[in-house]
Amino acid sequence: MDSPYSKAMNRFFAAKSNIKDNTIIITDKEDIYHIKKVLRLQADDRIIVSDQIQYEYVCRIKEMGPELLLEILEQNEFLREPHIRVTLFQGIPKQQKMEFVVQKCTELGLDTLVPVFMERTVVKDKGDYWKKVVRYQQIAEEAAKQSQRGVMPEVRQATTFMDMVERLSGFQLVLFPYEEEEETTIKEVLQGIEEGIKRIAIIIGPEGGFSKEEAEMIIGQGGIPLSLGKTILRTETAGMAALAMTMYELEL
Amino acid sequence: MDSPYSKAMNRFFAAKSNIKDNTIIITDKEDIYHIKKVLRLQADDRIIVSDQIQYEYVCRIKEMGPELLLEILEQNEFLREPHIRVTLFQGIPKQQKMEFVVQKCTELGLDTLVPVFMERTVVKDKGDYWKKVVRYQQIAEEAAKQSQRGVMPEVRQATTFMDMVERLSGFQLVLFPYEEEEETTIKEVLQGIEEGIKRIAIIIGPEGGFSKEEAEMIIGQGGIPLSLGKTILRTETAGMAALAMTMYELEL
Structure with a gap:
């Protein structure tokens, strides 16, 4: 893969308060269920998380406990948001x-x-x-x-x-x-x-x-x-x- | 009504060959069924018929036999067709x-x-x-x-x-x-x-x-x-x- 971006990569939204330094925590139960049970993703898999304000992050799943811990690999300004x-x-x-x-x-x-x-x-x-x-x-x-x-x-x-x-x-x-x-x-x-x-x-x-x-x-x-x-x-x-x-x- | 046009008026399509002088004949069985049984229109009611080429006609229903005979009241170039x-x-x-x-x-x-x-x-x-x-x-x-x-x-x-x-x-x-x-x-x-x-x-x-x-x-x-x-x-x-x-x- 040339870029960590991939069209097949699944996307999620996280509150700004769950994004700190190099780490994102996914706390939403629906999202966790979807990642674990529906997508069957595992530690080391990649997803994209948006802060809904300005940035989206390509992440690696680090720990899969009751909450998910993600490591941020790349931070980008939104690619697909209109200015208006x-x-x-x-x-x-x-x-x-x-x-x-x-x-x-x-x-x-x-x-x-x-x-x-x-x-x-x-x-x-x-x-x-x-x-x-x-x-x-x-x-x-x-x-x-x-x-x-x-x-x-x-x-x-x-x-x-x-x-x-x-x-x-x-x-x-x-x-x-x-x-x-x-x-x-x-x-x-x-x-x-x-x-x-x-x-x-x-x-x-x-x-x-x-x-x-x-x-x-x-x-x-x-x-x-x-x-x-x-x-x-x-x-x-x-x-x-x-x-x-x-x-x-x-x-x- | 200021104009014989009305938004509530029902619209139909007719072949050019069924439009002659001041008269249109509706021969399509589905259309006739719809006019008679669904819309329950009667002689003297108005409908709009398009020739699908250039004109649409405001018509009065004249005769309701096995085919419908319409009298043309007004002929207009299409109002709502794009040029492209x-x-x-x-x-x-x-x-x-x-x-x-x-x-x-x-x-x-x-x-x-x-x-x-x-x-x-x-x-x-x-x-x-x-x-x-x-x-x-x-x-x-x-x-x-x-x-x-x-x-x-x-x-x-x-x-x-x-x-x-x-x-x-x-x-x-x-x-x-x-x-x-x-x-x-x-x-x-x-x-x-x-x-x-x-x-x-x-x-x-x-x-x-x-x-x-x-x-x-x-x-x-x-x-x-x-x-x-x-x-x-x-x-x-x-x-x-x-x-x-x-x-x-x-x-x-």
Whole structure:
């Protein structure tokens, strides 16, 4: 092997506090189970561990006790993390569509996903939705490992439309794909922004789209209504397409 | 209603030969069943019919016999068709992933999908694959109607890698997302092409990617190896992302 990197090498995430000097401790029980029982790795095997902030480490398994002790062989800045940090506010869709959104947007470099109960959201079990969020976070973790990302996107607790609106001021750019907007395209918006913009929000409606009141509130908080192109995209496709286009313009 | 167009209006495709003067005849049994039994439309209701070439027609149902007779109220050039025509050669993936590719790429404006048996394709039932293609064509039709497209993408019979290579000369641009290519990005390629390019191919490998021999053959036939960005995309995500980026650059 020319480099200690290998595509087949398995990836894990560790808290910064578990990384010291030349050593990393893996304390997460799920990770330990996966390494021992599923991957059947042994002392001396290699894995990659990300600190989720800046670095990823090629490691050698040193000791396999109840916790795993790793020796750091090589430290690298993230290879596969975008500079921009994109948060997707996704109107909660029906069925398994959110799982798909989580997985695909993780591959495409998403930073944070916030499920939002909007006026036209059909899902009723608001109280139970946190269970789904736990599942979505697992999907994000798996997808982040498979895509060799340095950061595992965070799936936040589902929230209300009004809460989302209040949080929009924390972003430097709010992209608002809106089916009533047929003039301004996402390309015009992205090509018109200042240099150095890092924190971007994308807001996607559920199957029925946005109500007029919702659209007005988003625009009132600085959301830029725009079109993603001529064709009509389903809710689970729109965020992914907007994210791919944003990465294309700002990261390539 | 200001315009005879309505988002709720159902869409169908008709052969040019069934469109004459002010009248369209719907002869397709599936369509007739759907209109009568599923949608429960009646005489005087409106639907939209596309000729799949250039025009779509807002129609009034005139007679509901064994065939349907429609009166044309309005004729429009396609609103939602890209100018470029993109063919996706998709290395056949596992499980239901191709269904996903068909649906999402139809939404994003794909023209033609060709499933290709590549070296690392795992699927074994080559003989039976035509049954799947029939199913994929149905998915394309449904997705095209829902996206209000003027053209229903064509899903061709699955073919061999060598046959695909021979067909590449029919395209003005062959985009070849290849994981070994880490310098040239799809953006550099798309921004460097001449004006007026219309027929574009995108080639995506199956789960295991391309073999070195396959990559060399594609490049030998003019395929441009390129990167879609820093993150690693799954096979079913890569075509969609490449298509979204291509539409962004050339259609917006």
